[in-house]
Amino acid sequence: MIELKNIVVKFDNFTALHNINVHVKEGEFFTFLGPSGCGKTTTLRTITGFIDPAEGTVSVKGRDITHVAIEDRNIGIVFQSYALFPTMTVYDNIAFGLKVKKLKKAEIDRKVREIAKKVDLSDEQLAKAVSQLSGGQQQRVAIARALVTGPAIICMDEPLSNLDAKLRVQLRNELKRMQKEFGITTIYVTHDQEEALTLSDRIAVFNKGYIEQIGTPNEVYNHSKTEFVCNFIGDINRLSPEVSRALGADPAMHNYIRLERIHVNVEPKQSDVVLPGTVESMEYYGLYIKYTIHLGSQTIKVIEKNDGVNIYEPGQQVKVVLNPRDVMAYSAEEVAK
Ligand SMILES: Nc1ncnc2c1ncn2[C@@H]1O[C@H](COP(=O)(O)OP(=O)(O)OP(=O)(O)O)[C@@H](O)[C@H]1O
Ligand SMILES: [Mg+2]
Structure with a gap:
């Protein structure tokens, strides 16, 4: 479904990604895992269209989208810092993408309420300003906003890293449940190996701009291909x-x-x-x-x-x-x- 072929990304003289090859299947929960600075976000930003690779191609369902504009890729995005509009209501935050698409008011209303229910946001919370919500609630708003436009693909960059441990576990279970329910092809970035192991269908383990191994949680954990992977993925x-x-x-x-x-x-x-x-x-x-x-x-x-x-x-x-x-x-x- 999503294919990265021989992707190279450079920032001036620094090569951030060396020849990245990934093939994410339809409906798959695919995780980029690795230590800080290894190139996870850069790879994700290449898929979403914020970064132009020096070499290689990105394609979705066989269509080359390497040079397609961000807004034409139909990819939902959830960042670590949510990037919500803090003074707007929760409702307006979720409705934003639908308004941009110029949907009718009644249809926007139906979609916003439907998705809010799915992520457990009450009508009362929809009327609040985002700044009045807790971190976990804001996180749900960000997820709802990414899902509401019905993207075929969702990209999430450390979406749970600002939350405390208990909430992180609770939300990651919800995320997994929603992902399966909607059948959305998901690319998930984390440096937390436990999160990667519990959530993913497959994991790509990154190191210094290279992918060291791609495999199921059990493959990377019990059959680590390289010494780096065996050390990074668990004690x-x-x-x-x-x-x-x-x-x-x-x-x-x-x-x-x-x-x-x-x-x-x-x-x-x-x-x-x-x-x-x-x-x-x-x-x-x-x-x-x-x-x-x-x-x-x-x-x-x-x-x-x-x-x-x-x-x-x-x-x-x-x-x-x-x-x-x-x-x-x-x-x-x-x-x-
Ligand atoms: N806009 C940029 N200009 C210059 N260098 C950059 C830029 N963005 C990223 N880099 C460099 O590219 C490398 C990979 O960065 P990237 O953000 O992809 O890492 P990451 O794996 O997401 O790390 P983290 O877990 O800390 O978020 C790093 O060495 C970083 O300093
Ligand atoms: Mg990052």
Whole structure:
């Protein structure tokens, strides 16, 4: 549906995007994930039409839109800072795009009220000025405004980053529900890996103007293609050469294992490797417990489900159970590139 082919973007002498290739399918929730400055917003702005790429093409449903004006692309946009009109009412903010399209008053009214209901904004709130609303409510206004014109595509740039943690989780669930309900092809930008993993059908992981991997949440998390991806997408242990050897991994490689793949004091299964460790510290999260454990010359972190019975205290000797199959290995040269 949306295709970026060999996109290069330059700001003077600085190349912000090097040969970006992405193909977003119809109805897909597709996320650009990566650290600050890696080129997520620049890629999104190239799709929406704010940036003219030096090379490459953007097409939607096979039509080349690389040089089509922003307003002719039929793409809904939600930015981090909402870009709402603060002194106008919520109603007028949502109605704005429909007025620009010169729709009849009655039709505007019907559409505004319909979308407001979908994002849980009451009639009372519609009459208020945007500045009188909370951050989460303003966020819903921004989403309603982007959806009301019925775009086939919606682009969102860190739309939840100004909200507190609880509201962020609540709104992201709503976003996902609406996206599925409307079937809108969505491109979502975030630097929050948890947000990316929970929301996305597929994720593109960016680094320094390149895409390192495109895949489903499970592919990027459990089968990280590069060392950068494996480090960026969730917590992980780098294994010492000694522990690598014990697991039958090549100690010359950079070997990693995720925290939840390691277990403490369980009955080893076939092909598991058991190493003696000493608990250094534990963090109690309720749902799970995170341990830091001395394992030979290194410390590793382990996450165990909290079963309410097996809780290990600092100083305690434990059996650390690992499986060689869970090791993700990267060549040292690849890192130096
Ligand atoms: N208008 C501009 N002029 C010059 N350089 C720019 C411009 N816009 C972006 N850049 C540079 O391009 C690179 C990518 O920026 P971009 O805004 O795409 O990053 P990002 O991944 O969205 O980061 P963040 O998570 O901080 O929003 C950065 O190094 C940035 O400084
Ligand atoms: Mg950005």
